[in-house]
């Protein structure tokens with residue numbers, strides 16, 4: 612399927628930047644004329660993925676978040692949120708509801724939320740290499 616528009620964003624993995632990432636991606640996806648609900652789904656998924664980069668990826672050093680968003684002619688939006696942080700040892704386990712390595716501070720529901728608010732979620736990760744999360748959301752839109 613043909614890519615009709617693409618954007619890339621590289622930003623420091625700081626909690627102060629979470630809102631910017633969420634709004635930047637949402638504004639870009641708005642071109643597909645989503646309903647408010649569709650746009651909120653994208654915002655929620657992006658927010659969870661970006662928060663994971665901020666909270667988990669770089670425990671010892673400063674690092675970046677790499678975001679690519681692509682829009683397709685058939686109304687698909689595909690957003691990849693990547694870091695070059697510590698990575699995840701067991702992705703299957705990490706994706707299970709309530710799994711967290713953050714002790715009592717977190718609920719371990721981020722991946723479950725991303726999964727339920729998107730059409731497809733792909734997670735690639737390797738310890739020492741980083742993590743890449745791709746969120747696909749089909750925008751049926753208002754007038755379609």
Ligand SMILES: Nc1ncnc2c1ncn2[C@@H]1O[C@H](COP(=O)(O)OP(=O)(O)OP(=O)(O)O)[C@@H](O)[C@H]1O
Nearest residue numbers: 663664667668705711712717718719720721722742
């Ligand atoms: N970008 C990342 N880098 C390294 N580890 C990650 C990353 N994203 C997720 N993880 C690992 O996967 C686990 C599950 O992530 P998930 O988002 O589902 O839950 P959480 O972040 O622990 O809690 P919540 O999202 O509910 O606040 C995390 O606890 C962490 O160990």
Ligand SMILES: [Mg+2]
Nearest residue numbers: 659663721722
């Ligand atoms: Mg999380």
